[in-house]
Structure formats: C-alpha cells, structure tokens
Amino acid sequence: MTDSLIVTDHGMTLDFTYEDALRYHGPQAPGGVAHAYKVLERALGVLGGEGSVERRELVVTTAHGGPGVRDAFELVTRAVTEGRYAVDSSLARPERGNTLALYVFRVGYRGASATLTVREGFVVDELITLSRKTDRTAEDESRLTVLKQEMADRVMSSPAESVYDVEIGTLPA
Numbered sequence: 001m002t003d004s005l006i007v008t009d010h011g012m013t014l015d016f017t018y019e020d021a022l023r024y025h026g027p028q029a030p031g032g033v034a035h036a037y038k039v040l041e042r043a044l045g046v047l048g049g050e051g052s053v054e055r056r057e058l059v060v061t062t063a064h065g066g067p068g069v070r071d072a073f074e075l076v077t078r079a080v081t082e083g084r085y086a087v088d089s090s091l092a093r094p095e096r097g098n099t100l101a102l103y104v105f106r107v108g109y110r111g112a113s114a115t116l117t118v119r120e121g122f123v124v125d126e127l128i129t130l131s132r133k134t135d136r137t138a139e140d141e142s143r144l145t146v147l148k149q150e151m152a153d154r155v156m157s158s159p160a161e162s163v164y165d166v167e168i169g170t171l172p173a
Helices: 018-025 030-047 067-077 125-132 138-156
Strands: 005-009 012-016 058-062 085-087 104-109 112-118 164-170
Touching (some): 005 067, 018 030, 030 112
Antiparallel strands (some): 005 012, 058 104
C-alpha cells in the first residue's frame, strides 16, 4: 500500500492519504472511500509510470454511484466539480453477479485508459443485499455499518494490485 496518492496541480505536488479522503467524505461510506483510493492507487501507477499525473487531466467513469467513491475521486482529482466524473451504468458487468457488477472504474489520462474491476473476496454479498434493502431496521443499519468498515479494512490492508485487475486501453478521440 502506498502511504499517499501523489498528483500534481499546475506544477504543485499534492499528496492525499486515505485518512484525508475519510475526513473529506465523513463516516458514512468508508468502504466506498477505500475502493476509490485503491482504484486511484492502481490507476495512477499504471497511467503515470514513474512520474506523477496532472490531477485535472484525469477523467473518471464508473458504474458505482456511491457517495464515498464519488467524494474520494473528487478530493484527489477535482473531477466531479470540473465535469470529468460520470456514473455510467453501461460499465456495469452483470455477468459478475450482483455483488461485483458495479465495481468497475475507468480512469482516463492523456488518451490512455485503465479499466479496473474488483477481484473476488473484497465485497461480500451480505453488504450488497443489506445496502439495497429499502426498509432497514436499526439492527440492519448497525450491521451495515460493521460490514462497510470490514470491507474498508479488507481493501486498505491489501496492495492495490491484489484488489483490482486492470485493463489498459485508449480513450476514443
């Protein structure tokens, strides 16, 4: 795991930790924050090579509409406020089942793209089932909070390469 995500902004080096992303988002979705953090860790390593990337040139598209994911990407890339972030259901991979289908992210940078899909074992069925339940009880909410934190811990304690598979491609002109 990297200690921080490093990007540049008009020549200034910026680094963001997972804790920075949690503080920015708040306590509601630590698992989503963790996933976006690991996606960026993996994508920046692939797209940036040996150097840092310019944060305002990163384009993020995902099938995952969660607020923790969105906020972590916004903190590091500013893509949400600058219109370079989109939730696109066509990226979903339903053949991977309900649990993994939405954990697909495409990060574009200077004509290249990295499409990342979560590996088995990082998202559990119970979390997805409970998060989609519309009439959650107080007990359900407590259990969901535990499951979100367990997922965040699982994701953050693993190297990005073991959490996400990556396919390299080019962006359409």
